[in-house]
Amino acid sequence: xxxxxxxxxxxxxxxxxxxxxxxxxxxxxxxxxxxxxxxxxxxxxxxxxxxxxxxxxxxxxxxxxxxxxxxxxxxxxxxxxxxxxxxxxxxxxxxxxxxxxxxxxxxxxxxxxxxxxxxxxxxxxxxxxxxxxxxxxxxxxxxxxxxxxxxxxxxxxxxxxxxxxxxxxxxxxxxxxxxxxxxxxxxxxxxxxxxxxxxxxxxxxxxxxxxxxxxxxxxxxxxxxxxxxxxxxxxxxxxxxxxxxxxxxxxxxxxxxxxxxxxxxxxxxxxxxxx
Ligand SMILES: Nc1ncnc2c1ncn2[C@@H]1O[C@H](COP(=O)(O)OP(=O)(O)OP(=O)(O)O)[C@@H](O)[C@H]1O
Numbered sequence: 001x002x003x004x005x006x007x008x009x010x011x012x013x014x015x016x017x018x019x020x021x022x023x024x025x026x027x028x029x030x031x032x033x034x035x036x037x038x039x040x041x042x043x044x045x046x047x048x049x050x051x052x053x054x055x056x057x058x059x060x061x062x063x064x065x066x067x068x069x070x071x072x073x074x075x076x077x078x079x080x081x082x083x084x085x086x087x088x089x090x091x092x093x094x095x096x097x098x099x100x101x102x103x104x105x106x107x108x109x110x111x112x113x114x115x116x117x118x119x120x121x122x123x124x125x126x127x128x129x130x131x132x133x134x135x136x137x138x139x140x141x142x143x144x145x146x147x148x149x150x151x152x153x154x155x156x157x158x159x160x161x162x163x164x165x166x167x168x169x170x171x172x173x174x175x176x177x178x179x180x181x182x183x184x185x186x187x188x189x190x191x192x193x194x195x196x197x198x199x200x201x202x203x204x205x206x207x208x209x210x211x212x213x214x215x216x217x218x219x220x221x222x223x224x225x226x227x228x229x230x231x232x233x234x235x236x237x238x239x240x241x242x243x244x245x246x247x248x249x250x251x252x253x254x255x256x257x258x259x260x261x262x263x264x265x266x267x268x269x270x271x272x273x274x275x
Contacts, residue, residue, distance in 0.1 A: 078147030131158025
């Protein structure tokens with residue numbers, strides 16, 4: 001991988017006004033997003049709000065139907081998708097899982113497993129892993145090819161609360177050790193908050209964005225989370241006050257129709273709610 005020190009701050013991927021349209025409807029529209037080397041960007045939003053669509057567009061799995069996506073030349077991406085198809089009837093060791101997409105020296109496999117804290121599980125059958133161990137194995141698999149950009153679609157599935165914290169700390173350690181950029185999807189802002197640089201809230205479009213600190217400092221956050229605010233226990237659930245129509249326009253709270261919602265602003269102080 002390129003030296004983090006030399007290329008620190010380099011923009012790895014940038015989306016400008018990107019939109020994806022399928023079956024006559026915009027899945028996401030007007031998305032502006034950038035991930036720089038050494039930065040952790042977290043996408044949050046309700047189910048079906050376009051988070052996976054956005055990351056797939058960012059890394060080139062999906063082409064945008066409008067707008068632009070630019071990736072740094074020669075960008076290496078490590079992608080852990082939301083769903084992994086494993087044929088559980090076939091024996092598959094962690095080591096083989098790591099090599100499914102191509103040969104790798106044993107030492108590199110071992111180093112990646114060490115980096116995610118499961119060096120002892122190289123020979124273990126994937127079927128026997130716990131939820132947290134499986135997520136770590138997937139992370140090792142993405143890391144082993146030394147990506148510039150690590151993309152993780154809900155990395156804590158099947159992981160309990162303390163395991164979630166450990167995994168997010170691991171993700172931050174990886175960023176610190178390798179200097180890669182990280183684009184993360186999470187439902188768990190309460191846990192990810194301390195580990196992320198920028199939070200982008202999606203609901204078919206970018207509703208708001210900001211540093212986790214700006215969320216913490218916002219009066220709405222204090223009002224809503226009170227005593228829990230100190231524990232950084234918060235869920236970032238918007239009261240979305242407008243509806244996206246199939247043609248890409250929006251119906252505002254007062255019933256009027258607008259071309260865009262105009263909600264993409266740089267403060268995370270919209271109304272948030274506890275789960
Ligand atoms: N190829 C497709 N054709 C039509 N609709 C699609 C297609 N892919 C995704 N969708 C729809 O687009 C919307 C956004 O999906 P996406 O998977 O990006 O959401 P998400 O925010 O990642 O959701 P979740 O939190 O549930 O994982 C959903 O309503 C989904 O059903």
